[in-house]
Amino acid sequence: MTVTGTGKESGSRTFFTRYPLVLLVMLSALAIALLSACSGNEPSPAGDDQSAAAITENGNGETEPQKGTGTGQETSEEADPGKSSSEDPASAALPGLKPSGEPLVIGFTMDTLLEERWKKDRDLFVEAAEKLGAEVVVKSANGDDARQIAQAETMISQGVDVLVIVPHNAEATAAIVSKAHKAGIKVLSYDRLVTNADVDLYVSFDxxxxxxxxxxxxxxxxxxxxxxxxxxxxxxxxxxxxxxxxxxxxxxxxxxxxxxxxxxxxxxxxxxxxxxxxxxxxxxxxxxxxxxxxxxxxxxxxxxxxxxxxxxxxxxxxxxxxxxxxxxxxxxxxxxxxxxxxxxPIGRLAEETAKFAVALAKGEQPAATRRVNNGKIEVPSVLLPPIxxxxxxxxxxxxxxxxxxxxxxxxxxxxxx
Incomplete structure (x- = not known):
């Protein structure tokens, strides 16, 4: 069969006949370009892990991940299922997380929530702990010693990582400290000191x-x-x-x-x-x-x-x-x-106590500025100034x-x- 036409056409047909893969690649690229133009330049599948809600515009008119809603690091981890979430630098930076990436659990047993002041303490403490990556379980005894001890025992049996106490009765709650220590759980006295007990840390005001x-x-x-x-x-x-x-x-x-x-x-x-x-x-x-x-x-x-x-x-x-x-x-x-x-300033008290509670849960001993005698030991203490x-x-x-x-x-x- 004879092929007619100009030398140029003949040469072109000869090239694509000899290299059909090149023709296929060129046609595929053209098709992708046409499809992208028709779809309004939507993100490619490689970027789908980061939703539009996770993007905000910075001062330079560029797009960047919105804090807390998805980052490039999170996207790359999703692409690699074998990578542990605990290896995320953002997560690893949170002191309230265990090596597994799970949150440390702080048991917070309070005397009462009937007064305005203690409701503020609860809310501020929970907020501060959660910012560190920890989780807080809060129980109020409503001024009942037996109830506070029972609530603390439940927290201990459930395996909290550290116990924070606002005692109703300073002496009665000594039993909580003893039981927590037997379970390997450290105890921090919040604002009120537990007496006649081996309290690990006391954080309050002077x-x-x-x-x-x-x-x-x-x-x-x-x-x-x-x-x-x-x-x-x-x-x-x-x-x-x-x-x-x-x-x-x-x-x-x-x-x-x-x-x-x-x-x-x-x-x-x-x-x-x-x-x-x-x-x-x-x-x-x-x-x-x-x-x-x-x-x-x-x-x-x-x-x-x-x-x-x-x-x-x-x-x-x-x-x-x-x-x-x-x-x-x-x-x-x-x-x-x-x-x-x-x-x-209980906001500062709550923040400092949350940090110290996390440190105790991780086996660290926060630096104390004072020692306060509770009838049994000189308790390591941090006392903030009142106004x-x-x-x-x-x-x-x-x-x-x-x-x-x-x-x-x-x-x-x-x-x-």
Whole structure:
């Protein structure tokens, strides 16, 4: 058969006849290009592991993975099923993960969640721990010793990696520490110290300093006169430390005879109703003119005392100190019925404790700045500084830190004043 045509055509046909694979490759490339143009340049299968939702635009108009929604590293791992997720540098950087990539589990047993302060602690602690990659199991005992011990025992039997305790009864919870240690689980005391036990770490504020700040603030206003002291729960070591700090500051004036403590009583389980009873008893024993100042162990109990003073027309006339910087107490300070509180930046407490809990779970011993005797051992401790708050520095402390919003403190109508 004779082929006719120009030499060029003849040469071309001869080339493709001799090299048909080249023709096939060229036609395939043309087809792929046409299909890509028709589909709007959609990502190729190699990029499908990273969805559009995982992409954001940076300041240069380029696309990059959105944090937490998918990265190039995650995509490459999906392409290699044999690669362990624990080898992901992003995951490995989280201290709250086990070598297997699973989260460390922190058991958080709390005395109560009835007070505003402890709800904040719970939420902040869980948030801080989860940022580290850990998981938190939270249980509240509602002021019941037996229930707290039972809840802790359940956590221990379920194999938590570390136990964090806010004890209701400082001595009763010593049993929890012993049982946890037998199971190889370390124990951290959060804000309240477990006494007569081998606690591995105690993280709190300087509670003696809290009491000093309360007394010093009131003594500036009332350097001489009759004082009422209303303590917290006598089962709580913190309550004893608050009182110790307050009386350390008061003692020189007591010794000189300038200050006389005319009433001194604990408030069972930190309940405001018992603080109210104490305030009524103090007024009955000394008369409305026989009390010049009141120091109360925390803001919830201070609220109970202020209610009684209000009923007797004395709110705002008798200085009252509290501590915890509860929203209700800050509002009372603005209204003039409570004089001061002590702010303990619990966001920092929660963050530091979460880090320490993770370290303990991994067999590390965090560096302690102090040692606090709990009746059995000198417990390695980290004590954070508290801050006195009155009407003059609310904005610079609790509002500036985001602990309370300006609107919550002053009301929507006065928030911008």
């Amino acid at each position: 509670n003696i300093e809290v009491g000093r700040l309360q007394a010093e603030a009131i003594m500036k206003l009332v350097p001489k006169g009759n004082y009422v002291y209303i303590g917290g729960a006598d089962t709580d070591n913190n309550a004893r430390q608050f009182k110790e700090g307050a009386f350390d500051a008061l003692q020189p004036s007591i010794d000189r005879g300038d200050i006389r403590v005319v009433y001194d009583q604990w408030s069972k389980d930190w309940k405001p109703v018992y603080a109210s009873e104490n305030m009524r008893e103090a007024l009955e024993a000394n008369g409305s003119d026989g009390i010049d100042a009141v120091i109360v162990a925390n803001d919830a109990t201070a609220g109970g005392a202020v209610q009684v003073l209000e009923k007797n027309g004395l709110a705002g006339r008798i200085p009252v100190a509290g501590q915890d910087a509860d929203l209700a107490s800050i509002r009372r300070i603005v209204a003039g019925t409570q004089t001061m509180t002590v702010y303990k 006195a708050v009155d009407a003059s520095n609310i904005d610079e402390t609790v509002i500036a830190d985001g602990f309370h919003s300006r609107e919550d403190v002053y009301g929507a109508e006065n928030a911008n004043d």
